[in-house]
Amino acid sequence: xxxxSRKNRRAAxxxxxxxxxxxxxxxxxxxxAGISLATATPAAALQNSLARTxxxxxxxxxxxxxxxxxxEAMVKGMADLFVSQGLKKAGYTYINLDDCWALPxxxxxxxxxADPERFPSGIRALADYVHSKGLKFGIYSSAGTRTCDxxxxxxxxxxxxxxxxxxxxxxxxxxKYDNCNSQGVDARTRYQAMGDALRATxxxxxxxxxxxxxxxxxxxxxxxxxxxxxxGDISDNWQSMISxxxxxxxxxxxxxxxxxxxxxxxxxxxxxxxxxxYRTHFSLWAQMAAPLLIGTDLRTATPATYxxxxxxxxxxxxxxxxxxxxxxxxxxxxxxxxxxxLADGSRSITLTNETDxxxxxxxxxxxxxxxxxxxxxxxxxxxxxxTTSRGAVSATVPSHGTAMFRVTPASPTALPxxxxxxxxxxxxxxxxxxxxxxxxxxxxxRAPGDGRPLTVNGVVFRKGxxxxxxxxxxxxxxxxxxxxxxxxxxxxxVAQGRVRxxxxxxxxLVADSGVRTAAQPALRLTADMTSGRKLRIVATSPRGGxxxxxxxxxxxxxxxxxxxxxxxxxLSDLPWTSASNGWxxxxxxRSNGETKTGDGAALTVDGxxxxxxxxVNAPSTVTYYLGGTCTGLTTDVGIDDxxxxxxxxxxxxxxxxxxxxxxxxxxxxxxxxxxTAPLDGAYELTLQVTDGGDGTFHDHADWGDPRLTCT
Numbered sequence: 001x002x003x004x005s006r007k008n009r010r011a012a013x014x015x016x017x018x019x020x021x022x023x024x025x026x027x028x029x030x031x032x033a034g035i036s037l038a039t040a041t042p043a044a045a046l047q048n049s050l051a052r053t054x055x056x057x058x059x060x061x062x063x064x065x066x067x068x069x070x071x072e073a074m075v076k077g078m079a080d081l082f083v084s085q086g087l088k089k090a091g092y093t094y095i096n097l098d099d100c101w102a103l104p105x106x107x108x109x110x111x112x113x114a115d116p117e118r119f120p121s122g123i124r125a126l127a128d129y130v131h132s133k134g135l136k137f138g139i140y141s142s143a144g145t146r147t148c149d150x151x152x153x154x155x156x157x158x159x160x161x162x163x164x165x166x167x168x169x170x171x172x173x174x175x176k177y178d179n180c181n182s183q184g185v186d187a188r189t190r191y192q193a194m195g196d197a198l199r200a201t202x203x204x205x206x207x208x209x210x211x212x213x214x215x216x217x218x219x220x221x222x223x224x225x226x227x228x229x230x231x232g233d234i235s236d237n238w239q240s241m242i243s244x245x246x247x248x249x250x251x252x253x254x255x256x257x258x259x260x261x262x263x264x265x266x267x268x269x270x271x272x273x274x275x276x277x278y279r280t281h282f283s284l285w286a287q288m289a290a291p292l293l294i295g296t297d298l299r300t301a302t303p304a305t306y307x308x309x310x311x312x313x314x315x316x317x318x319x320x321x322x323x324x325x326x327x328x329x330x331x332x333x334x335x336x337x338x339x340x341x342l343a344d345g346s347r348s349i350t351l352t353n354e355t356d357x358x359x360x361x362x363x364x365x366x367x368x369x370x371x372x373x374x375x376x377x378x379x380x381x382x383x384x385x386x387t388t389s390r391g392a393v394s395a396t397v398p399s400h401g402t403a404m405f406r407v408t409p410a411s412p413t414a415l416p417x418x419x420x421x422x423x424x425x426x427x428x429x430x431x432x433x434x435x436x437x438x439x440x441x442x443x444x445x446r447a448p449g450d451g452r453p454l455t456v457n458g459v460v461f462r463k464g465x466x467x468x469x470x471x472x473x474x475x476x477x478x479x480x481x482x483x484x485x486x487x488x489x490x491x492x493x494v495a496q497g498r499v500r501x502x503x504x505x506x507x508x509l510v511a512d513s514g515v516r517t518a519a520q521p522a523l524r525l526t527a528d529m530t531s532g533r534k535l536r537i538v539a540t541s542p543r544g545g546x547x548x549x550x551x552x553x554x555x556x557x558x559x560x561x562x563x564x565x566x567x568x569x570x571l572s573d574l575p576w577t578s579a580s581n582g583w584x585x586x587x588x589x590r591s592n593g594e595t596k597t598g599d600g601a602a603l604t605v606d607g608x609x610x611x612x613x614x615x616v617n618a619p620s621t622v623t624y625y626l627g628g629t630c631t632g633l634t635t636d637v638g639i640d641d642x643x644x645x646x647x648x649x650x651x652x653x654x655x656x657x658x659x660x661x662x663x664x665x666x667x668x669x670x671x672x673x674x675x676t677a678p679l680d681g682a683y684e685l686t687l688q689v690t691d692g693g694d695g696t697f698h699d700h701a702d703w704g705d706p707r708l709t710c711t
Contacts, residue, residue: 048199049441050206051226052449053319054260055291057094057138058082059176062236062265062295066100066149071118072126074297079133081298088135090310091319092294094174094206095130096138099149106154111166112141127171138174138206139167143190144181155181156194164197164205172205177225179211187215188224195224208262208291216582216696218251219619222259227291234264236272238400242354245284249328249338250585253578255289256424257323257439258449262291269296269305279382280352280402282308286318287326287338287350287404313381314404317348321448323439324424326350329368335361339368345426345476346370346408348381353397362394365407369416372478373409380405414478417561418577418625419684421463422486422537422553428476433468433541433549442466442491443550454552456489456522461554466491469499469541469549474534477560481529482628483683485656486537486556488513489522490549497548500540501525505532515542522554529558557656559683563627564710570612571624571633571706577684579622582696586622587615591640592700603702605638606671610704615640618649618699620689626710630679635706636672637663642700645669648692649701655682665692672704679708 058078064070079095082088101123103113114123127137141163146152156163156177167175177194179187191209198205207225211217217228230251231244248263255261266285268278285292294309301309317340326340326348334354339347347368351361365371371391378393379386381404395403412428423439430437435446443466444451454461464486465473488501497518503511503525511527529535535558541549564574572588579586584594592615593599603610613635614622637651651663653675661677679685685708689701 048204048207048226048258049444049449049451050204050258051260052257053321053323054289055094055174055206055208055227055293056092056315056319057096057136057174057292058092058294058298059096059098059138059265060295061098062234062267062270063297066151068118070098070100072121074299075126076129077299079130079135082135083133085298085306086310087294087298088133090312091315092292094136094138094293096140096174096176096293098140098176099147099178100151100153101140102153104151104153110159110162112154112163124170131171136173137171138176139172140176140178142178142180143187143194143211144179145183146181148178148180152181157181157183157185157190160193160197161200164194164201168201168203168205172203174206174208176208176210179214187211187217188220191217191221192224210262213247216619218254218261222254226258227260227262229262229264231263234267236267236270238273238277241267241273241277241281245288248288248290251580252288252325252327253580255323255325258441260289260291261325263288265293265295267295268308269301274400275304275308276398276401278305278308280400282311283314283350283381283402283404284338284352286314287340287348289318289320289323289325289340292318311381313379313384313406317342317381317404317406321439322424322426329363335359337361337363337367341369341424341426342406343426344408345412345428346406349393349405349407351393351395351397351403353399353401356399358396358398360394360396361403362392364393365389365391365409368393368407370407370409370413371416372413373411375410377408377410378405379408412476412478414476414480415558415560417480417627420558420560422475422556422558423463423465425475425558428474430471430473432471435468437471437473438466440464442493442552443468444493452493454554455492456487456552456554457492457520459522461487461522461552463555465553465556467539467551467553469539469551471539471551472536474536477529477532477535479531479533481532481535481558481560483559484527484529484535484556486525487522487554488525489516489520489552489554490518491552492518494518494548494550497550498542499549499551501551501553502538502540503527504536504538505529506534518548522552559625559628561625561627563625563629564708566629566711567709569708569710571635571703571708572612572614574624574708576622577625581616581620582699583617586620589613591615591642591702592617601642603704604641605636605702605704606641608636608672608704610636610702612705614687614703614706616689616701616703618689618691618696618701620687620701622687624685624708626679626682626685628681628683630682630685630708630710632679632709633675633677633685633706635675636704637675638666638670638672638702638704639668640700640702643668643698647698647700648694649699650690650692651675651701651703652688652690653677654686654688655679656684667692668698
């Protein structure tokens with residue numbers, strides 16, 4: 001919830017078309033004879049294992065706001081209906097309070113006090129009631145001195161540990177933390193303080209950060225909370241919902257298990273849209289791996305509303321354990337196609353008609369990323385009809401409607417061109433010594449998601465796989481891949497442990513770590529996967545060591561496909577594999593106009609005009625696949641003249657996660673500076689622009705005439 005009036009805000013998001021996630025935290029080290037010690041900078045990471053998939057539940061705000069009908073009876077009624085109407089069975093878990101639950105002032109001890117008229121039994125009793133139904137209970141506060149409602153209830157700024165302790169004593173399982181009345185304190189500082197306080201309670205409390213995307217939380221909040229709002233508040237109308245979807249679609253690269261982009265709560269059933277539009281709303285939120293928080297009063301919900309909210313096929317897409325947010329495949333004339341990889345190797349495909357008349361929308365399995373199979377099973381997730389296709393996916397879609405399909409190849413398909421993290425791919429089979437193989441978390445003990453961030457000898461790996469010996473995981477490659485690079489070691493969650501890591505291309509052993517112990521740092525393995533049809537990674541322990549054989553595959557990066565043709569290329573003429581931008585889309589051969597594609601001007605730095613290049617706004621990353629065949633990049637960089645002498649930024653060029661060129665601080669008063677970056681053998685090139693320290697509002701940054709040389 002944002003302050004009283006829900007006016008539109010300039011959205012701090014940009015266009016992202018993602019086939020391969022932008023790498024982060026890769027160890028910066030040379031590889032000698034295929035093996036080396038990995039040295040990565042230790043990183044902060046969220047130390048809870050909640051929200052392995054996006055959270056599901058109920059929040060009262062969209063249906064009640066601060067009216068008197070928000071009360072104890074209403075909240076208990078929602079818990080009762082979760083059980084009786086099958087919502088709990090469908091996966092909805094949290095019953096959450098929003099603003100106005102407290103009295104306007106703290107008590108003499110500084111504690112928050114529940115409004116006795118709304119909640120005569122108190123919050124602890126209400127939480128106990130919710131728990132008695134097998135559900136979880138959530139509460140609301142703001143990272144400021146007062147909350148967002150015009151009545152201004154007490155916020156958490158300066159009371160973080162006291163409030164967290166109180167909520168833990170009440171049995172709270174979820175906190176939505178808003179962004180009003182911040183007193184000018186930096187957002188990350190405020191949200192980090194509450195995150196630290198929640199962890200200090202010892203109670204697992206899911207942490208939902210709600211700063212409306214103002215501080216670009218996708219760039220930092222995954223280390224602090226479990227989800228973060230990416231936009232301003234949603235309203236119950238088509239234009240609000242679809243514009244929020246557009247802004248959130250741009251941020252797919254930043255979402256994953258335990259850490260989700262949040263485009264706000266569901267309006268399904270509140271009456272401002274048609275059921276067709278509500279089906280689009282629900283489909284897109286599931287396709288974007290967004291939290292699904294019901295925002296309607298279920299006591300008066302129609303059968304059509306329940307039908308939408310309980311569509312288990314659509315929910316399964318949102319809750320898919322692979323944890324990938326869907327990405328836009330095509331967007332033309334109001335016809336939008338999205339594709340979302342799923343853990344079984346299939347894809348969820350949505351065809352959305354944003355126009356005012358029925359339209360036929362078509363795509364293919366190849367465009368969705370799973371081309372190459374002889375046939376596909378296509379299930380319509382709304383009509384439930386199942387058909388067979390040779391790869392075509394098409395539907396006549398009503399105005400403001402969405403057709404949603406689960407497309408499953410009859411046989412595994414080859415990986416497309418790009419660099420992939422193994423944790424973001426569907427495996428063909430996985431056996432683990434104890435409990436499930438974990439994505440981006442250590443193996444923990446037994447239950448899914450019960451581990452912690454992958455950590456070897458004090459070094460945290462943001463991406464990877466956590467296993468328990470003896471473990472074997474297989475992937476279908478299809479002969480398109482070239483190289484696998486991974487850092488391996490024993491996770492710090494065990495004081496002692498011995499694990500041996502092996503990599504097989506088909507039946508050939510191509511890398512072997514030898515036995516690694518808990519006392520050793522991570523070891524870099526590089527394996528040649530050229531022409532391999534199958535990848536198998538194996539972790540074993542010496543006899544008697546299975547209990548402590550917690551092995552980590554840290555940042556496992558698989559490079560597939562050929563890079564650009566030989567010669568010199570203008571980078572703006574090549575397709576990127578992913579792009580994210582602070583404001584508006586990344587522009588080709590134009591400056592960053594902030595709002596829509598093509599609204600910028602000619603790239604101009606201190607009077608020098610560049611016919612070719614990229615126009616961005618910090619923070620920005622643009623990533624290209626090189627395939628190991630390019631030798632160098634040259635580019636001029638600087639702040640575009642359209643912002644005058646304002647703005648400041650730092651330009652960096654990364655090759656396979658290593659920084660190979662750095663501009664230093666550039667301001668609107670500086671002329672362009674030339675960067676030269678050696679790329680010998682690199683598989684992935686990333687252009688990064690970060691804020692110079694004065695905010696990102698004027699950080700219109702230009703990559704002028706970037707030229708890539710390949711052999």
